[in-house]
Amino acid sequence: MRRAVPDATITFVGTQRGLETELIPGAGYLLHTVDMIPFDPSIGAKRFLLPAALLKSGAQCRTILREQGAQVAVGMGGYPSAPVILGARMAGLPSVIHESNAVPGRANQFAARLTPHIAVAFDRSRAHLSGGQDARTVGMPIAASLARLDRAGTRDEARRAFGIPGGARLVLFNGGSLGARRLTEAAVGLAECWRPRTDVHLLIKTGPAALDDTRRRIADAGAGGVATVVPYLDRMDLAYAAADLVVCRAGSATVAELATVGVPAVLVPYPHAPGDHQTHNARVLSDVGAAHLVPDGDVTAELLADLVEPLLADPTRLAVMSRAADPGTHAQAADLLAAQVMRLSGLTFPSLPAHPDLEHTA
Template sequence: MHSGHAEHLDEGPGHRPLSVLIGAGGTGGHIYPGLALADALRRADPRAVISFVGTDRGLETRLIPAAGYRLHTVDMIPFDAALGLRRYLLPAALLRSGLRCREILRAQGAQVAVGMGGYPSAPAIVGARLAGLPSVVHESNAVPGRANRFAARLTPNVALAFDRTREHLPAGLAAETVGMPLVGELAGLDRPALRPEARARLGVPRGARLVLVNGGSLGAARLTEAAVALAEHWRERADVRLLIKTGPAAFEAVRAAVAGSPVAEAVAYLDRMDLAYAAADLVVCRAGSATVAELATIGVPAVLVPYPYAPHDHQTHNARVLCDAGAGLLVPDAACTGEHLAAVLEPLLADPLRLAAMARACGPDTHAHAADRLAAAVLRTIGRSAAPAPHRTDESRRIA
């Protein structure tokens, strides 16, 4: 894959504007990388026509229109939920949604489709195959999901976020590692430079250590419960603070639980995830692929608690990308209690040299320019080359 910075199309005579359909939906872990790719394609060709396909059930209904891109919706059954009698409905649902995507591709005059993983992206790849158009599949996890395992059979163009994903691919399947596309303010974040402003904005007292408990866009009940218990455990301490991102469902209950706490604050969302990462000394989080890539790129030490019911246990494999490098510690979901977190976190918070070593071990180069590398791969499928241009990191995006 092409490495480097943002791209501008090297357009010869007769080139029409780039037109791309991106399949992405469900959770932020698929949507935000799709938006990062769309932004990179727009940098490559400011005239580009880019739209998304998803369902009407996921975060895409809010995030994609808010980012200024058109969203088409299809009715699709989740691959991992197609069990029992529902598995007999999956082929028909996939064909129906694939035919709908073929219509969208033709109406838009699209030249290529991209699937970012997750069940909403498979119809885009099927639609491209039915329309006779090239397509690209991006696998964001260390272990491929069912939707991408299927979609990869329909295209020779497979891109990976993590090199170790190759261990789980079918023999003979060619794939290239591009990294995980990140939205602009995270891809270019200078954590040390932003840290003083971030800590001031979040009200972190001078000399206090900040632990960010990040349950992701929808929240994580296990992490939230442990964080509430940890807040009580640390109630008498003046040298630590907890910022608990709950997701919308648990926010009111958690806010009530920590009301009056001298060490903890609950928020449903973080509009400025860059500020949270810059201010934090440690992050406690799930191990979704986007989160792992963000931590690696920004250089934030982490305690990772993989979601135990993720298909193929892919979050544990994602977590090991950081843990094997010395940038994180893995805590099994069943062990994630306030008491156990205290036992894990306290020695780390008391050892700034170890925290600094963990931050240095993160390996930022893999993902910082992944959006541009993936964009270059997409362009190559339609025979277009790209020329380097200065990387822009000023795109403003809500991180929820």
């Protein structure tokens, strides 16, 4: 949107509970907060308060939209997005929702009943949304550095950046922004098993909280030569370019990134995701042979060794997995979604990428 309309006014709606209170103002955008509770059965008796909370926060959003002079409301699927779409309906404004997961969350299942304008990251989520048969598959917006990544051309630079020994196969363990205990435990065990080897290397992202303990355990196991432990990765483009195989969760952004850059993966869905949506996300890649799906409860160092070692020893098989991934439209998703938003406000997106779904008028 900023590239298309540099002076556009873009504001956000959230709650006081989430990271948005830091991240959005930190990025230079205005954040409005509303009184909304999660669409979550685990909140127990509070679930009976949900209709009243939704009406209250919807009215708050209607006021925000009118005061901002908004032309379009966009819901990205988090629970604060539901009152935004409701508020737009109350204010008589057009709105669009984007569903990023293969199985939609409760907020978008509700919001889809309030707007005919639905965009999805994966085709298979259409069946779970009211009006989903008319949804537009635009992909999942990903970072520009990944959208344009030349994995083969960047590989040597990336391996130097992480200090990967020449000729060693690299397995990247990526547990998300906060890490994943199950994956970290398996990675430590695998590093201990592989500690005498020089032909493989592990890059383990732990999240800040588990960093010191993981480094200590790797050192105590004498596995420092085969494993590098980092709290986070600020250059995912280099991490993907350096890796021969990724072991990770199956969030929608991660699946879209893997599909776009073509890195073979072992996907371990987070078992407590609402609607088990990470398993459905993982199947987008596993069903076509671009990844192996391993249930969280089955993940051990021994199982990963049995699965990963034959893959690393067979470059042809890894190449087949890489080619099996369908890059889809994730690299263009931000532009495609922005174009749909602009059509609803009567504007034309400049240099619109070719995409048949956007030939329709809004």
